[in-house]
Amino acid sequence: MSMHNSKAINDLLDVMARLRDPNGGCPWDLEQDFSTIAPYTIEEAYEVADAIADNDMPELCNELGDLLLQVVFHAQMAKEAGHFEFEDVANSIVAKMISRHPHVFGDGDATTTEGVNQTWEKIKATERAQKAESKGHERHSALDGVASALPALMRAEKLTKRAARVGFDWPSTDEVFDKLHEEIDELKAEMTDNPDPARLQDELGDMLFVMANLARKIGVDPEVALRGANHKFTKRFHFIEDELARDGRNAAQSDLEEMDTLWNLAKKVERGQA
Numbered sequence: 529m530s531m532h533n534s535k536a537i538n539d540l541l542d543v544m545a546r547l548r549d550p551n552g553g554c555p556w557d558l559e560q561d562f563s564t565i566a567p568y569t570i571e572e573a574y575e576v577a578d579a580i581a582d583n584d585m586p587e588l589c590n591e592l593g594d595l596l597l598q599v600v601f602h603a604q605m606a607k608e609a610g611h612f613e614f615e616d617v618a619n620s621i622v623a624k625m626i627s628r629h630p631h632v633f634g635d636g637d638a639t640t641t642e643g644v645n646q647t648w649e650k651i652k653a654t655e656r657a658q659k660a661e662s663k664g665h666e667r668h669s670a671l672d673g674v675a676s677a678l679p680a681l682m683r684a685e686k687l688t689k690r691a692a693r694v695g696f697d698w699p700s701t702d703e704v705f706d707k708l709h710e711e712i713d714e715l716k717a718e719m720t721d722n723p724d725p726a727r728l729q730d731e732l733g734d735m736l737f738v739m740a741n742l743a744r745k746i747g748v749d750p751e752v753a754l755r756g757a758n759h760k761f762t763k764r765f766h767f768i769e770d771e772l773a774r775d776g777r778n779a780a781q782s783d784l785e786e787m788d789t790l791w792n793l794a795k796k797v798e799r800g801q802a
Contacts, residue, residue, distance in 0.1 A: 537614075540596070540597070540600055541600060541604075541614055544597070544600045544601060544603075544604045545604060548604050548605070548608065557601075560601070560605070561605065562602060562605060565598065565601055565602060565605075566677075568598060569595075569598040569602070570677075572591065572594045572595040572597075572598050573595060575591045575594065575595075576588065576591045576592060576594075576595055577755070578591075579591045581755070581759065599614075599617065600614060603616075603617050627651065628647075628651050629644075630647065630651075631644065631647065670690050670691060670693065670694045671687055671690050671691070674686045674687055674690060679751055680736075681736065681740055681750045681751050681754060682749075682750070682751040684736070684737050684740035684741070684750070685740045685741075685743060685744050685749070685750050685751070688737075688740065688741045688744050689744055692744070698741075698745070700745075701742065701745050701746060704738065704741055704742045704745055705742070707738050708735065708738045708739065708742065711731065711734045711735040711738050712735060714731050714734070715728070715731040715732055715734075715735055718731050763794075763798075764791055764794040764795070764798075765791075767790065767793075767794035767797065768782075768787050768790040768791060768794065771790050771793070772790070
């Protein structure tokens with residue numbers, strides 16, 4: 529680390545320590561704990577992803593700073609409680625990266641991305657087993673280490689990926705599509721005149737889980753795919769609103785037929801056909 533970077537990090541640590549100082553610190557910062565800050569940490573990570581999706585480098589720089597602050601915030605609270613501090617966080621990830629890249633820092637041999645991934649997964653599996661043993665767990669599960677706090681769609685993909693590594697997987701996408709159609713039919717069957725909300729939720733959850741499995745089978749990140757669809761929907765709906773605004777109206781003053789026509793126009797504009 530250069531001297532310039534060391535000063536920048538130290539300045540940030542000093543700012544955070546000052547904010548958490550009982551004598552003259554910020555009342556809001558002093559009231560926080562790990563659980564209250566965790567949602568902000570997740571939110572900042574998504575804002576980093578948004579800046580990347582928008583290819584906005586100045587905003588990415590800004591959002592990475594916000595995300596780094598989250599790390600520093602947690603480290604400061606841990607330091608106050610006597611658990612660990614920022615230096616321990618940095619040392620931990622340095623050691624982990626060196627351990628997981630023997631082809632770079634050791635005598636390992638991996639010349640392709642596939643080889644690197646295989647080595648990475650083997651090392652992580654060993655780490656998970658060691659962690660389970662250190663915590664006194666009698667059984668090591670193939671699903672260990674998939675965080676329950678992950679977005680549900682992302683977690684579903686990771687769970688099926690772990691299960692697939694030990695052979696619990698459909699042979700091809702044909703079986704996944706068959707299962708998807710089965711789940712759709714089961715959901716339709718629950719959509720009666722007086723549906724059971726719990727059953728609807730259960731069947732819809734099954735359908736979404738199969739969709740996440742399908743995404744994994746075809747090499748698509750379902751969370752990224754849905755984020756892309758959200759972005760596309762937002763962009764097209766904004767187009768509808770902008771077109772209506774030209775006529776001095778808003779969406780509530782339009783109707784489905786007109787908005788659907790504008791939606792299709794938005795698609796043509798995206799494709800350069802209008």
